[in-house]
Amino acid sequence: MTLPAALLETLHTSFGADVSTAEAERLAYAYDNSRRNALPDAVVFAREHAQIETLVQACRSHRIPVIARGRGTNTTGATVPVDGGVVVSFERMNRILRIDPDNRFAIVEPGVLNGDLQRALAPHGFFWPPDPTSSPWCSIGGNLACNSAGPRTVKYGSPRENTLGLRAVAGTGEGFRCGTYTSKGATGYDLTRLLIGSEGTLALITEATLKLTPKPTGLRTLRAMYRDVNSAAHAVARIMAQPVTPCALEFIDDVALKLAHDHGGDSVPLAGAMLMIEVDGEPDTLPSAVEAVARAARGDGLEELRVAETTEETQALWSARKALSPAQRTISPNKINEDVVVPVSHLPELVAGIRALSRKHDVLIVTFGHAGNGNLHVNLLPRDEAERERAHACLAEVFALVISLQGTLSGEHGIGLVKREFMPLALAPSTLTLMRNVKAAFDPDGILNPGKLLP
Amino acid sequence: MTLPAALLETLHTSFGADVSTAEAERLAYAYDNSRRNALPDAVVFAREHAQIETLVQACRSHRIPVIARGRGTNTTGATVPVDGGVVVSFERMNRILRIDPDNRFAIVEPGVLNGDLQRALAPHGFFWPPDPTSSPWCSIGGNLACNSAGPRTVKYGSPRENTLGLRAVAGTGEGFRCGTYTSKGATGYDLTRLLIGSEGTLALITEATLKLTPKPTGLRTLRAMYRDVNSAAHAVARIMAQPVTPCALEFIDDVALKLAHDHGGDSVPLAGAMLMIEVDGEPDTLPSAVEAVARAARGDGLEELRVAETTEETQALWSARKALSPAQRTISPNKINEDVVVPVSHLPELVAGIRALSRKHDVLIVTFGHAGNGNLHVNLLPRDEAERERAHACLAEVFALVISLQGTLSGEHGIGLVKREFMPLALAPSTLTLMRNVKAAFDPDGILNPGKLLP
Numbered sequence: 024m025t026l027p028a029a030l031l032e033t034l035h036t037s038f039g040a041d042v043s044t045a046e047a048e049r050l051a052y053a054y055d056n057s058r059r060n061a062l063p064d065a066v067v068f069a070r071e072h073a074q075i076e077t078l079v080q081a082c083r084s085h086r087i088p089v090i091a092r093g094r095g096t097n098t099t100g101a102t103v104p105v106d107g108g109v110v111v112s113f114e115r116m117n118r119i120l121r122i123d124p125d126n127r128f129a130i131v132e133p134g135v136l137n138g139d140l141q142r143a144l145a146p147h148g149f150f151w152p153p154d155p156t157s158s159p160w161c162s163i164g165g166n167l168a169c170n171s172a173g174p175r176t177v178k179y180g181s182p183r184e185n186t187l188g189l190r191a192v193a194g195t196g197e198g199f200r201c202g203t204y205t206s207k208g209a210t211g212y213d214l215t216r217l218l219i220g221s222e223g224t225l226a227l228i229t230e231a232t233l234k235l236t237p238k239p240t241g242l243r244t245l246r247a248m249y250r251d252v253n254s255a256a257h258a259v260a261r262i263m264a265q266p267v268t269p270c271a272l273e274f275i276d277d278v279a280l281k282l283a284h285d286h287g288g289d290s291v292p293l294a295g296a297m298l299m300i301e302v303d304g305e306p307d308t309l310p311s312a313v314e315a316v317a318r319a320a321r322g323d324g325l326e327e328l329r330v331a332e333t334t335e336e337t338q339a340l341w342s343a344r345k346a347l348s349p350a351q352r353t354i355s356p357n358k359i360n361e362d363v364v365v366p367v368s369h370l371p372e373l374v375a376g377i378r379a380l381s382r383k384h385d386v387l388i389v390t391f392g393h394a395g396n397g398n399l400h401v402n403l404l405p406r407d408e409a410e411r412e413r414a415h416a417c418l419a420e421v422f423a424l425v426i427s428l429q430g431t432l433s434g435e436h437g438i439g440l441v442k443r444e445f446m447p448l449a450l451a452p453s454t455l456t457l458m459r460n461v462k463a464a465f466d467p468d469g470i471l472n473p474g475k476l477l478p
Numbered sequence: 479m480t481l482p483a484a485l486l487e488t489l490h491t492s493f494g495a496d497v498s499t500a501e502a503e504r505l506a507y508a509y510d511n512s513r514r515n516a517l518p519d520a521v522v523f524a525r526e527h528a529q530i531e532t533l534v535q536a537c538r539s540h541r542i543p544v545i546a547r548g549r550g551t552n553t554t555g556a557t558v559p560v561d562g563g564v565v566v567s568f569e570r571m572n573r574i575l576r577i578d579p580d581n582r583f584a585i586v587e588p589g590v591l592n593g594d595l596q597r598a599l600a601p602h603g604f605f606w607p608p609d610p611t612s613s614p615w616c617s618i619g620g621n622l623a624c625n626s627a628g629p630r631t632v633k634y635g636s637p638r639e640n641t642l643g644l645r646a647v648a649g650t651g652e653g654f655r656c657g658t659y660t661s662k663g664a665t666g667y668d669l670t671r672l673l674i675g676s677e678g679t680l681a682l683i684t685e686a687t688l689k690l691t692p693k694p695t696g697l698r699t700l701r702a703m704y705r706d707v708n709s710a711a712h713a714v715a716r717i718m719a720q721p722v723t724p725c726a727l728e729f730i731d732d733v734a735l736k737l738a739h740d741h742g743g744d745s746v747p748l749a750g751a752m753l754m755i756e757v758d759g760e761p762d763t764l765p766s767a768v769e770a771v772a773r774a775a776r777g778d779g780l781e782e783l784r785v786a787e788t789t790e791e792t793q794a795l796w797s798a799r800k801a802l803s804p805a806q807r808t809i810s811p812n813k814i815n816e817d818v819v820v821p822v823s824h825l826p827e828l829v830a831g832i833r834a835l836s837r838k839h840d841v842l843i844v845t846f847g848h849a850g851n852g853n854l855h856v857n858l859l860p861r862d863e864a865e866r867e868r869a870h871a872c873l874a875e876v877f878a879l880v881i882s883l884q885g886t887l888s889g890e891h892g893i894g895l896v897k898r899e900f901m902p903l904a905l906a907p908s909t910l911t912l913m914r915n916v917k918a919a920f921d922p923d924g925i926l927n928p929g930k931l932l933p
Contacts, residue, residue, distance in 0.1 A: 125715045126821035126852075148721065170664040181662060183671065184639050199908040205819045207636060207851040207889040209625045209675050210904050211931060212913045216638065216671035220664050237721035260580045266603065266692035266760065305721060305770070308763040315760070364660045366581035396662040397581075434662040449665050453654040457920065458667045464915035476666060 026064045026087060026109070033081040034067055034109070041068035041115065052110045055095035055102045058357070059440055063090065063104040068115045069134075072190060072198060072229040075111065079227065080196030082109060083470055089194075090472050091223040093133065093165025096157040098360050099439025101169060101222045105474040111227065113164050119143055120230070127235045128187055128204060133164025133228050140233075149235040152179030155435070156348075164228050170220030172435040174271040177395030178303075179236060181435065183219050190230035191218060194466025204232055217461070222437055223472040225465035241306035242270070243313050244331040246340040247320045248294035252276050252378075252390075254324020255296035256370035259394045261322060262300065263367050267315040271301040272395030276374060279347055279389035286353060287346030290339060294326060298394065299344055347391060354387070355404035359414055363421065364398040365430030376424045377401055384417035386410055398434030422448050438476045446478045481519045481542060481564070488536040489522055489564070496523035496570065507547065507565045512555035512896055513812070518545065518565040524589075525571050527645060527653060527684040534682065534925070535651030537564060543928050546678040548588065548620025551612040553815050554894025556624060556677045560929040566682065568619050574598055575685070582690045583642055583659060588619025588683050595688075604690040607634030610890070611803075619683050625675030627890035629726040632850030633758075634691060636890065638674045645685035646673060649921025659687055672916070677892055678927040680920040696761035697725070698768050699786040701795040702775045703749035707731050707833075707845075709779020710751035711825035714849045716777060717755065718822050722770040726756035727850030731829060734802055734844040741808060742801030745794060749781060753849065754799055802846060809842065810859035814869055818876065819853040820885030831879045832856055839872035841865055853889030877903050893931045901933045 026034075026044070034042045043049070044065045054060035064087075069075055082089045088108025095102055104110055117134035124147040131140060137151075138159040144150050153166050154173035165171065167189070172181040179185070188202025201214035218226055249255035255274060262272060275283075275297045284291040300320065302312040313330060320328060331337040351358050365373050374390055381388040392400040401421055405414040422432060422445050432442055432449045446455065458477055462469070481489075481499070489497045498504070499520045509515035519542075524530055537544045543563025550557055559565055572589035579602040586595060592606075593614040599605050608621050609628035620626065622644070627636040634640070643657025657663065657670035673681055704710035710729060717727060730738075730752045739746040755775065757767040768785060775783060786792040806813050820828050829845055836843040847855040856876055860869040877887060877900050887897055887904045901910065913932055917924070 123821070123823070124719050125823035127718060128821075148719075170668075172662060172664075176662055180639070181664075183668060184635070193908075193912060197908045197911070199906060199912060201909055201912075203819070203886045204821050204884040205852050205886060205889065207627060207631055207819050207848070207853050208886050209627075209636075209817075209888040209890050209892045210886045211893065211901065211909075212676055212680075212916055213625075213638060213671045213674065214909070214912060214916070216668045217916075219668065221667055225667075237719075237723070239721060263582060264579050264603075264692075266694060268692070304763070305766060307766045308759070311760060311762045362664075364658070364662050366578070366583075366659050368578070368580035393662070397660050398662050429659040431658045431660060431663050431665045433664040434660070435664050437664045438666065446666065451654060453648075453652045454656055454666075454669070456652070457648060457654055457656075457669060460919035461667055461669070461672075461916060464919045465912065 030085045037077040038067045057100035059100040059103045061105045063110040064107045066110045075192040076198050091227045093162030096161040101439035129233045135163045150238045169437040178268045178270040183216050185234045188232040191226035191228045193226045194471040239303040241309045242303045244337040245300040246329045247298040248327040249296045250324040251295035252374045253371045260368045261319040267312045270303040273299040274394035275391040279391045282350045283343045283346040286350035291343040359403040361401040362434045362436045363425040364434035365428045367397045369428040384413045386414045443478045485540045492532040493522045510550035510557045511553050514555040514558045516560045518559040519562045521565045523570045530647045531653045546682045548617030551616040556894035584688045590618045605693045624892040633723045633725040640689045643687040646681035646683045648681045649926040694758040696764045697758045699792040700755040701784045702753040703782040704751045705779040706750035707829040708826045715823045716774040720774050722767045725758045728754040729849035730846040734846045737805045738798045738801040741805035746798040814858040816856040817889045817891040818880040819889035820883040822852045824883040839868045841869045898933045
């Protein structure tokens, strides 16, 4: 596809030097962290809302796809321009427009990096809860598009619980605002949450009003080692059934621990399974919070429980978790990185079932993640092409297992390109039909991020 | 309108004895707490999901309105059948299907009363945060339809933040499920939040999976009296800018205090304004929480700060707030009961502006409510027909003031019938167009609760 001359002229008029059709630039915006790729016909760098209205209107009149892109850190191919078209990068539209501590909100452009926002909020005593591992280099716009979460979600919620309002441009080319500047609202349909997690298929977000949370001044870290994954999973359910909700409750299985140990050295402990638990709050409330969580962590199968007393000890306790990502990369550059989620009490069955599937398909699988939400990263680590094929067959059975346990396909990565085919496992035809109707309500010509999310 | 015989036959077949066209029954379901009323052509009492599919399909084929109704406690006319049709009462579909403390959710039918659910959850150590004043006799289905909140929202959020998934029947007559049984999910569009607050105009909710929160075992109550509303409003902003978020932060202005005093006696204090503040948590964390909140409550204009030490003292501190509702009723049986919301730091301007409008239109207005969310009940108390007309003119200016302060029309009551005409004040035409498109996506023939929410 080459873009119509009239469209290119409109783009040049509206974006000036911020539009490129050079192959080098198109290559750089062809892929994301899914390692899938497809060349766009042009790349534009947005700087303001009005440009997005112009762009979408022009692309709509020529039926050309428009793909919004933050920093491309997503793992599902959600920003890969599979049908060509125009990729809109928001990386230059990255101003923090307002920080309003009295009203507990911040207004940002979509290209602001998550980490930059957190740094700007810190002096005010606030933070924005969503904290993907990629926070230093992922954008708020991307976090909103994918409903990206992270460890803190167990206590503080995902972007859907931490966003008050949005400005956006629908697939019709019309700009609109939705939501409020207040922490409460019952004025019409909740379009804000509908856009969050819609992966750029309904509208392009050009501004967000984010709900801020006071940053607790104290934090304590615990590490619990268990005889086996089953006893660790039961401890997770006990911890979540008592009143003190931890701000992180991370699980690491024995396979992952072994891998991290082999890669990271003796400082990484070996055990049947491990939980990393953090509690936060005002400093004088922490001793009782630690005690409450520790009480719940104790039980059948606990082998060791340590509480970090210093920053150094905290870092040491996290060493296994930190060693995990590089260790996986050395084994399999093509890891399949899933983020399934089940009700917490079904974690033991999930972990046992995954183990059985790993054996059945002879594929190495490590399992770790945000156990407090029942959200586990199930990473399949194929080492060659034959294993890749077996891994794909295994994956379908992992999803079927998750659905049978009342879980769902994705807790925080989204669907994108790579999980579309599995959507009918998770959602009945009537639900998918309604989602398609909603898509048509925002984007009647289907130009926004085609080929994503809906099967 | 009389219903077509074929439709009535379908209703009798599906609902058996649970369908009525008797005038007495139709009269009983003609109105809600808005005191508006309009006769439905029939009333049916649902007992299961399949009946709702049959009902909506049959009504759709005859283009007959379907109006879902919980317990009719809403104040906006949201359940008044203005175009006739069939009112579906969910009061007999009221089973708590499952309480799952390990996974922090409960599954309920829509007719379960909020208060009954709370009582059933208490032995498990959990609660469901939304707590409208009407909780003993309002239904969960109604709470979801209107996104009804209450004082605890300041800390725990509204139904949108406390619901995991829904089962429902769209205006097409098709049943569907949306959302998850997990506390995290990124699998497609968020239809759950879209239905919450849609006032029965998109779909009829037949089952809800509610997110539960551990119930803190301790609670402390503070009462702060201020010289004037301005200093109280500034204290609210200070309290919300520090890390300890209260679980209630209620404001009462001087006019309301005087009214409550005249009605409730000397136990109700007189002052320029009053704040009722509650903090909850585990008992050993409460002293520091009380101290943090008290520190923020102190400042220019504080005249008295009391902390209740016993249950009796707590009840005494709440006496003014409790005396308020009956006091208003004695003055004006036709009070106009609004629930506008502004960013917390704009409360001083809101309260001052309302005072000016009260003088300008010569209408008594009392202002009180959930100040921690910036959500104030602005109650206009006209005593006769002439005052009623002035009150309506005043109301339009109240809404204009709220919008000018970056607020919105409703924090927790919703729009219904009575605020529809004001929607264009709050939402731009492009946003309203998208909402109409969403309505058409769920209810192509416009049979669900016609005449509500959208202008």
